Amino acid sequence: MPPSTSILVVGAGIAGLTAALSFAQAGFAVDIVERSERLEAVGAGLQLSPNALRVLARLGLDRERLNGVAATTVTLRSGRSGRTIAEIPVVSADGTAYLSLYRADLQSALLAAVAADPLITLTLGERCTALAQSADGTTLSFTRTDGSVAERTATIVIAADGVHSALCAALGLPAAVPSGDVAWRMTIDAAAQASSPGIQAWLGPRRHAVAYPVQAGRTTNLVLIGPDSDAAAGMAESATKTALMQRFRRWDPRLRGLIEAAGPATPWPLSTVDPDRSAPGMDGVIVIGDAAHAMLPYAAQGAAMAIEDGWTAAWAVTRASTPQEAARHYADVRTARLKRVRQRVAFHRRVYHLPALPAAARDLTLRLRSAESVARDLGWLYDWTPPER
Numbered sequence: 001m002p003p004s005t006s007i008l009v010v011g012a013g014i015a016g017l018t019a020a021l022s023f024a025q026a027g028f029a030v031d032i033v034e035r036s037e038r039l040e041a042v043g044a045g046l047q048l049s050p051n052a053l054r055v056l057a058r059l060g061l062d063r064e065r066l067n068g069v070a071a072t073t074v075t076l077r078s079g080r081s082g083r084t085i086a087e088i089p090v091v092s093a094d095g096t097a098y099l100s101l102y103r104a105d106l107q108s109a110l111l112a113a114v115a116a117d118p119l120i121t122l123t124l125g126e127r128c129t130a131l132a133q134s135a136d137g138t139t140l141s142f143t144r145t146d147g148s149v150a151e152r153t154a155t156i157v158i159a160a161d162g163v164h165s166a167l168c169a170a171l172g173l174p175a176a177v178p179s180g181d182v183a184w185r186m187t188i189d190a191a192a193q194a195s196s197p198g199i200q201a202w203l204g205p206r207r208h209a210v211a212y213p214v215q216a217g218r219t220t221n222l223v224l225i226g227p228d229s230d231a232a233a234g235m236a237e238s239a240t241k242t243a244l245m246q247r248f249r250r251w252d253p254r255l256r257g258l259i260e261a262a263g264p265a266t267p268w269p270l271s272t273v274d275p276d277r278s279a280p281g282m283d284g285v286i287v288i289g290d291a292a293h294a295m296l297p298y299a300a301q302g303a304a305m306a307i308e309d310g311w312t313a314a315w316a317v318t319r320a321s322t323p324q325e326a327a328r329h330y331a332d333v334r335t336a337r338l339k340r341v342r343q344r345v346a347f348h349r350r351v352y353h354l355p356a357l358p359a360a361a362r363d364l365t366l367r368l369r370s371a372e373s374v375a376r377d378l379g380w381l382y383d384w385t386p387p388e389r
């Protein structure tokens with residue numbers, strides 16, 4: 001489609017900002033509309049695998065701008081003993097890094113690139129509340145904080161409004177559902193810990209924990225994931241740490257030390273979107289990121305898929321001559337891959353939280369495998385390259 005095609009992105013999260021930059025790089029003028037009045041640092045850490053970093057590199061966002069810390073392996077440990085089960089290699093065949101970083105650093109880098117791009121306009125404080133289609137394209141209504149309503153019409157709408165997407169609701173797509181899991185996210189000052197732990201995951205019955213350095217190693221991000229009964233309603237902040245220490249009382253003392261040293265823990269109930277909402281069958285609307293396929297963080301791929309989606313949406317529109325064709329190109333490239341990632345997430349969920357006996361069999365199997373054979377399991381995921389325009 002020609003660069004004069006009107007493009008409207010709803011949501012300025014990782015997916016929406018990446019999509020806007022990708023469209024602008026292809027020569028399209030883009031409007032992004034975001035409901036929040038200010039884009040504040042939300043969330044703690046993220047892992048970005050090589051598949052996502054290749055997209056960011058094409059957009060001019062290299063490792064230095066992301067303040068990330070490179071890892072070569074992820075260490076899987078037994079939750080109870082702390083014994084190493086396996087070192088999972090994460091560097092891609094072409095040498096692209098695997099980073100752990102602070103979500104706010106990624107968002108700031110994307111926002112700085114958006115602000116510097118004359119083809120992109122970002123409007124804050126407008127919530128998308130309705131959608132209608134006509135021969136002119138898709139018209140979206142946005143409600144401002146003062147209650148006034150603005151309408152915008154575009155040929156291509158990118159719905160990047162997150163897991164509880166208003167656009168998906170307006171399109172009649174199924175709502176996200178609670179997964180039954182909760183993530184507790186917390187951070188630890190480098191000064192409060194003996195040494196930077198690299199990327200470590202402790203696996204145990206019904207729960208697991210992941211710790212990794214962010215902010216160029218000045219902070220450690222710690223996430224504890226378990227059943228949502230772990231998050232008792234209305235639990236006071238002071239009681240939370242005590243309750244978490246209790247739930248992890250027989251776990252590796254190194255993990256318990258991290259929980260003790262961490263700042264306040266906030267529960268994040270995890271919802272999922274299944275089946276995928278990316279192809280709503282609506283002309284000119286492409287749903288990306290968590291709005292399309294919010295997935296559990298067991299394979300650390302939610303943001304990575306949002307980044308892949310953003311690039312691919314712009315690629316699909318560039319090579320299409322109609323909105324319908326763009327949606328087809330998008331689905332051709334994304335559907336099978338997203339399905340496979342989802343299957344991998346479900347697999348990790350099963351094997352991470354195994355009870356003691358099957359866990360012993362899992363650990364033995366992993367210990368007997370070579371690093372090369374383990375790396376091959378994830379080659380298809382990390383070696384992905386963005387389609388060329």
Ligand SMILES: Cc1cc2nc3c(=O)[nH]c(=O)nc-3n(C[C@H](O)[C@H](O)[C@H](O)COP(=O)(O)OP(=O)(O)OC[C@H]3O[C@@H](n4cnc5c(N)ncnc54)[C@H](O)[C@@H]3O)c2cc1C
Pocket residue numbers: 010011012013014015016033034035036043045046047048126127128129160161162163164165166167183185223268270288289290291294295297300301302303304305306
């Ligand atoms: C505990 C945990 C750990 C994770 N770890 C990783 C990891 O290691 N690696 C990884 O790749 N991913 C990880 N993820 C997933 C990742 O954070 C998300 O998948 C990713 O950030 C999704 O980005 P998004 O832009 O699609 O959605 P969001 O970040 O939710 O952005 C949506 C945006 O749309 C705006 N919006 C919403 N509704 C409207 C509306 N009606 N009108 C206008 N604007 C609207 C919102 O304000 C927001 O700015 C993790 C998630 C969790 C919970």
